[in-house]
Amino acid sequence: MSYAVVIPTIGRPSLGVLLAQLVSGDASYRSVSHSRVLVVDDRQDPPAPLALSVPVRVLRCGGRGPAAARNVGWRAVDTEWVVFLDDDVVPGPDWNAQLLQDLHGLPPEVGASQGRIEVPLPAGRRPTDAERGTAGLASARWITADIAYRRAALERVGGFDERFPRAYREDADLALRVMAAGYRIVVGRRRTAHPLRPAEPLASVRAQRGNADDALMRRRHGPGWRERIGDGPGRLRWHAVTTTAAALTLGAAACRCPRVATAAGLFWAGLSAEFAVHRILPGPRTAAEIGRMLASSVMIPPLACWHRLRGELRWRGVSPATAVPAAVLFDRDGTLIHDVPYNTDPAAVRPMPGARAALDRLRRLGIPVGVVTNQSGLARGLISPGQLEQVNAHVSELLGPFDAWSICPHGENDGCPCRKPAPGLVRAAAAQLGVPATRCVVIGDTGADVTAAATIGARGILVPTDRTRRQEIRAAPEVAPTIAAAVELALSGRAP
Helix, strand or coil, rough: EEEEEEEEECCCCCCHHHHHHHHHCCCHHHHHCCHEEEEEECCCHHHHHHCCCCCCEEEECCCCHHHHHHHHHHHHCCCCEEEECCCCEECCCCHHHHHHHCCCCCCCEEEEEEEEECCCCCCCCCHHHHHHHHHHHHHCCCCCCCCEEEEHHHHHHHHCCCCCCCCHHHHHHHHHHHCCCCCCCEEEEEEEEEECCCCCCCHHHHHHHHHHHHHHHHHHHHHHHHHHHHCCCHHHHHHHHHHHHHHHHHHHHCHHHHHHHHHHHHHHHHHHHHHHHHHHHHCCEEEEEEEHHHHHHHHHHHHHHHHHHHHHHHCCCCCCCCCCCCCCEEECECCCCCCCCCCCCHHHCCCCCCHHHHHHHHCCCCCCCCEEEEHHHHHHCCCCCHHHHHHHHHHHHHHHHCEEEEEECCCCHHHCCCCCCCHHHHHHHHHCCCHHHEEEEEEEECCHHHHHHHHHHCEEECCCCCCCCCHHHHHHHEECCCHHHHHHHHHCCCCC
């Protein structure tokens, strides 16, 4: 098992603390080359290089945001796992040893392991609004303050979506896409502290820019995305009501309608006061904090609505995130290779046009490929197990390695649960790969291939040949003219 650590930074002084802790805090780390740690400098036109006391690799991103910086980092390594840390966290003294334990033996269907984040709150007083916001990281899902992703999962979904320009929602978007690809995300035992940092007076006001990113999340993952990431419903609807009341107050006053202006003004003031009290009561209730809460509670509702509207307009043409298949399973005869009935001669194996390129496309994306094939010649005595093995071995020589082979040796009248159109072969291949069968795509040249997929809840794509019956083509839910087009259909979710 190999791993690399990727740390995007904007040059915070805390980066030096993090690197020192990584190197000196755990004896097991000191035996590892520093090249495993990549710092991605995301400062735009920095005046000088980063001053680091630890000799680690430094890459440049050019101020394109944390999502782009993390992509630069993980694409520069070839390790099995990539661990993302923020530049202001402090790993525990045994972090590296705990990381190795967290990752050791994880099954292939686990795409990520999240660390446990601890936020030390101040003693002797209640936390401020900003401090409570940071404390929420301790219970947040999938945050990149400390999370290890399997490189194959990152390759399969294309990494972070760089349309998220801030350190906000880009982590949840990635996690949802990784899980849609059939992976699980687990929580490890390692612990990482996320210290509080001084908050700017109007940080909560500037944070409303994230509402534009929420619009992108809704476009990508549907209206129920908040529930899926474990977030609350938010206050946007109340902010819209408050903003409407404020606009009505100003409009009525401009039109010299004092009664309407007074009623709307009282309603607006009441909503603003409720919002401010909601934020003041859990805090230290100092004069400075109360003043900040009163001022920002008036400013936040219209700004939140403005940024959300801006995001909805900007991202209105974005298509939903496609659920990348967990695996693509192919019929053998007539799909991957020319159909030679009961073939016993490896020399007679001839790949179908474009088969190797289509398979390599999936392999480059890290998507497992398998074969699901009926071989009734075994039951009829027309093929021996050894001959079948030799033919399959030559198929792999010509088309590249397959991650799973699922073969039915029974005849048409044996009543077995595996022979297509029964779903047994698909179920068995998915079990070999450790992925949900419902997240697989089956590509074949007969109606039996499509039916086997549909019976188990998988997608079936028909690639007709001159032997495919017309009624099978008419009945197929998805049809592609070539194996290459079928693979693109499987990846895009759109008709070819």
